Amino acid sequence: MSEHLRTSPESERTAGTVRPVRQTAGSPHRGGGRALRAGVPLALIAACALAQGSLAHGADFGLAAAAGQAQAAAATSPAWATASADGFASVDALGQNGTYGGRDGRTVTVRTLADLEKYATAAEPYVIVVASTITMDPVGKEIKVRSDKTIVGSGTAGQIVGGGFFLGQGVHNVIIRNLTIRDAYQGVWNDKEHDFDGIQMDGAHHVWIDHNDIRNMADGLIDSRKDTTYLTVSWNKLSQDNKAFGIGWTDNVTADLTIHHNWIRETEQRNPSTDNVAHAHLYNNFLEDVAGTSIKSSYGDYARGRTNMVLENSCFQGMTNPVIRDATATLVQRGNVFSGTSGRNESGGTGAAWDPRTYYAYALDKAADVPALLKSGAGPRGSIGTTSTAAARTTTTARAAAATTLTVAKDGSGQYTTVQAAVNAVPANNPSRVVIAVKPGTYRELVKVPSNKPHVTIRGTGGSRKDTTIVYNNASGTPKPGGGTYGTGGSATVAVEADDFQARNLTISNDFDEGAHQDIAGQAVALRTASDKVFLDGVIVSGDQDTLLVDTASKDRLGRVYMADSQVIGNVDFIFGRATAVIDRSVITLKKRWNGTSAGYVTAPSTAAGRKGILIANSTVNGDVSDRSFYLGRPWHAGGDASLDPQATVRDTTLSAAIRTAPWTDMSGFSWKDDRFAEYRNRGAGAGAASTDRPQLTDAQAAGQEVADWLGDWTPSAS
Structure with a gap:
């Protein structure tokens, strides 16, 4: 001031x-008004881009054009290509100003495994649009994503089958969004032989996992391990698996993460299991165990080790042991709704109380509204990752007005x-x-x-x-x-x-x-x-x-x-x-x-x-x-x-x-x-x-x- x-x-x-x-x-x-890097401008510069002869989503940039496998996007970037995270992923820390992925780089569209791996492992930033079903070879392959990447499905067309993504030590500023990641399952429930995850993170930071449908993998749908921090997981559908979302594999109590507006259904355990997390904020999630199916929940949200968890306005339906904690963990519950649940439903602990709003702003939906909200809004959206061909051919004036x-x-x-x-x-x-x-x-x-x-x-x-x-x-x-x-x-x-x-x-x-x-x-x-x-x-x-x-x-x-x-x-x-x-x-x-x-x-x-x-x-x-x-x-x-x-x-x-x-x-x-x-x-x-x-x-x-x-x-x- x-x-x-x-x-x-x-x-x-x-x-x-x-x-x-x-x-x-x-x-x-720290979470509000942060100074993010200057990214590729929005369509606000469309008129200027057209005046310079740029195409809407064209082959002029022509990366791998001979093979026809990938196309660079035009100078005009849609809003989803410049989106940034909320929650802990938005917090400025560790030299990173929030999480905005590859928006400082070019946008490329990929349809093959070779091109997806090429751009995801590149040193420079990219917004990578997955526009088709890509099958991993061999089964269980996890692409080793490098920093400053956005990997986004084109509407509902972007699917990864038989494998997923790995973010290693120090990898940061990564967005994985609007994808279906599925079917690495090898036929063995609680598979100890095949560590095939949808998304695995070991020591990464500033990661946003948003609006994905992840299901039927061999091990976990999402694994956040080895001090991965400043992570936000939002608006995803996690289903049909033994282990939904595991967090931990560390003795350190340093990780900060936000998990909100996720629909977790028909998963047995790790919904999530949260071990030794300094600040775990879970809100507006819907955990559902459907009666009469072959998958039976063993527990829902689990605070383990020295985790300090705030759990707010979530809905638990049909879950066994919906909320549990170790004697060493601290768990604060506020505003949650339980329907048809049984077994343990716990809170308490001796850890210091904390307020998520100290770190970032957020708004709570009513717990009673969460099931309908997530059934209609979780998972891939047709409006994300797409650019209308017709819109690309509109006049300069119309483009500028829309922008x-x-x-x-x-x-x-x-x-x-x-x-x-x-x-x-x-x-x-x-x-x-x-x-x-x-x-x-x-x-x-x-x-x-x-x-x-x-x-x-x-x-x-x-x-x-x-x-x-x-x-x-x-x-x-x-x-x-x-x-x-x-x-x-x-x-x-x-x-x-x-x-x-x-x-x-x-x-x-x-x-x-x-x-x-x-x-x-x-x-x-x-x-x-x-x-x-x-x-x-x-x-x-x-x-x-x-x-x-x-x-x-x-x-x-x-x-x-x-x-x-x-x-x-x-x-x-x-x-x-x-x-x-x-x-x-x-x-x-x-x-x-x-x-x-x-x-x-x-x-x-x-x-x-x-x-x-x-x-x-x-x-x-x-x-x-x-x-x-x-x-x-x-x-x-x-x-x-x-x-x-x-x-x-x-x-x-x-x-x-x-x-x-x-x-x-x-x-x-x-x-x-x-x-x-x-x-x-x-x-x-x-x-x-x-x-x-x-x-x-x-x-x-x-x-x-x-x-x-x-x-x-x-x-x-x-x-």
């Missing part, structure tokens, strides 16, 4: 409570499953508007739009702005994994540092539980803007203390924000900062404090001298709070900076009886009367006549404090 958020060490007192000092924001959360929209859907039906993944896919210094269309749902994640990605719109596609929610719960005092705390600015759920940003038809929230965490500083920002020409159109920004931070890139930089037809919810200083900000035709909802009391402040401007501050116009201020309990604002001289000249004007606005008769107050030793606070032509029970405690603009002064005066040469328009 910019330096104006630093304050002197003294606390600032609010009504009846001690207000902790605002802190300089630290580095972003401006990226789709986010948490169920996998879009190009991305998280908003941040879509932001990451926007090319640096993009020259024109990119719309990130977010389908209805709750996206529990941190989102950062960096300064080198201007012209971005994040738009909810639901019928209501309440249908699409981006939410997280960091606060100023929340500890960071590497030490220290996030600080006020660093707590933001959505942080915007890029100019010409828009948010439309969605909710941005910070749901930090202040009552449960009175031991730490409770400023918890929902949305932070630190850029110019920010348009907030038809949104809800919701929190408690410090909800909406309208900032600028630096003290000497202009930053304009225009919010229209929206709602801001909070209680203490919940519209604050040094930007030139307009809240127009909107509802400002006052909220009680964590302990049920009514006391608060709507605005806390920290405007630089000679600049416009915060203008509330043509709006309504109300809420279910006590009469005469809220101030309209107070001056925030950030860091004790006496050169600031905070400004707030409230005009042509309906004020409820919650507003105090003397609506402005001092802050941290600075008198509001020395700064710029005024009203004009307000109405409602909270309005009042001019007085020394309630300055009103004259008509002449008001003529210079219109919305247009705040915005200057900028006319916001939705796009």
Whole structure:
């Protein structure tokens, strides 16, 4: 966060409570807003690529063209070719910034074993599209994949029969996605002679295994061994095998892994078996043992050794011993559903409690919804790994238009499953508007739009702005994994540092539980803007203390924000900062404090001298709070900076009886009367006549404090 958020060490007192000092924001959360490598741009550069004569998916690159076995993709890359992982695989560690596979390299299509092995074992990065059924020779062959690879099935056509993949010591940044891997089974149940796995990892890190169908192998469907870490396994179908997913083969307790939204059915054991894992996060999985079949489960999720497991919102149906743990393991269960299960169902242990959200953001689906969700959404998808030939022949104009929209859907039906993944896919210094269309749902994640990605719109596609929610719960005092705390600015759920940003038809929230965490500083920002020409159109920004931070890139930089037809919810200083900000035709909802009391402040401007501050116009201020309990604002001289000249004007606005008769107050030793606070032509029970405690603009002064005066040469328009 910019330096104006630093304050002197003294606390600032609010009504009846001690207000902790605002802190300089630290580095972003390890899982959110990470700086990924600059990959091959999305189809946003399609028009440029065509102008240079590139083909959509053509033989111009012609690797192995003589044999006709593989084709390099065009400069234009579809979203699935640039996708990046969530969960622990998204965490920056071991010199690797998340997991994004081969997106920095070319895309090739393979149809033979020779070409698949050629590109998977190459030193350079590749996105390898498997477009046919490839049979391993000999049976049980496991291709030794090297780092920086994406291996993805083309729709449902990509199948690996009779073998799989091996990732050895130090191999990293690998994505295996949208494949069917099957039928290495040699006829011996619990086969000890044939170690034929679908995917085996020994000492790898940063691996994402997603949307695969893995079944009927000789040994395990997936084996994660020998300290393999920063692994995410998501949206897979694992079935028809003795051993589904084994984790361990190590005495070290260092591995971190995420296993979510997998449908594990008709497997006897290792569902998964998790041995000596430092942080094992399992959520929204469906474990199913179907009655009347020849395969009978012996156990479901198993925490072994010194594993520390968090198991959330999963569904267990018909399983024997659905959840078990060793005496040395720690297992926390939350929100799981059990139907027709029998035997052991355990939790407990003496290990230290941990919260997955310390490492990355995620959103939980209801456990009761998991079976239907996974039956329809797990396994290979027809939309992944494919490029329409017809689309490749469209005009340059049509291509450019299509390229401006990226789709986010948490169920996998879009190009991305998280908003941040879509932001990451926007090319640096993009020259024109990119719309990130977010389908209805709750996206529990941190989102950062960096300064080198201007012209971005994040738009909810639901019928209501309440249908699409981006939410997280960091606060100023929340500890960071590497030490220290996030600080006020660093707590933001959505942080915007890029100019010409828009948010439309969605909710941005910070749901930090202040009552449960009175031991730490409770400023918890929902949305932070630190850029110019920010348009907030038809949104809800919701929190408690410090909800909406309208900032600028630096003290000497202009930053304009225009919010229209929206709602801001909070209680203490919940519209604050040094930007030139307009809240127009909107509802400002006052909220009680964590302990049920009514006391608060709507605005806390920290405007630089000679600049416009915060203008509330043509709006309504109300809420279910006590009469005469809220101030309209107070001056925030950030860091004790006496050169600031905070400004707030409230005009042509309906004020409820919650507003105090003397609506402005001092802050941290600075008198509001020395700064710029005024009203004009307000109405409602909270309005009042001019007085020394309630300055009103004259008509002449008001003529210079219109919305247009705040915005200057900028006319916001939705796009």
